[in-house]
Amino acid sequence: MKKKKKKTSRIITGRYPFIIHADPLKENTAYPTHTHGLYDIGFPEFFMDPVAFGGKGNGGRINCSYDYFKKPKNRAKLKSILKGQTLKLAGIQLCRKHLKNDPYTYCFREVPPEFEAIKLAYGSGIAEEYPGIKFVQIYVEGDDYVLLDDYYRGGVRW
DSSP states (O other): OOOOOOTTOEEEOSSSSSEEEEOOOOSSOBOOEEEESTGGGTOOEEEEOTTSSHHHHHHHHHHHHHHHHHSGGGHHHHHHHTTTOOEEEEHHHHOTTTSTTOOOEEEEEEEOTTSHHHHHHHOTTHHHHSTTOOEEEEEETTOGGGGSHHHHTTSBOO
16 A cells, blocks of 8 residues: 655655654644555554654554564464454563563554544545555553544644
8 A cells, every 4th residue: 555655754664564654743733653555465554643652662663563463373363453352462572672671561453444543644535445454553551542533633632
């Protein structure tokens, strides 16, 4: 899935078969840090609250999530998320190398294309353009406000 770069986006690339758009947080509204290209390889697209860990921190956690779920032993966990379950992982479980001292629990849940964060990041017509596309929200346990449409409506404000 190719999408034009947003004017205020920062693209994080590297050894992964997808790109990450991260808002530079220079305005008073922001869009979620999100992937493009995971749909093309049979994965759901991942996204995070833009102010959780900033663009670079979110990007690193998205990369760790991809690394975790691409392992054959963890594919069933991704399938359970896509069947409606919420998965919780400690930082060290998600990425022993980069998050070994991380105090957070990361949660993963599927959200529909109608979720405001998806419309903000991908546009409201994404499901028609890419039939069968799935989205997984990554969030920190306890940050329940990021689960609500109102938090994203009109762009995240801080």
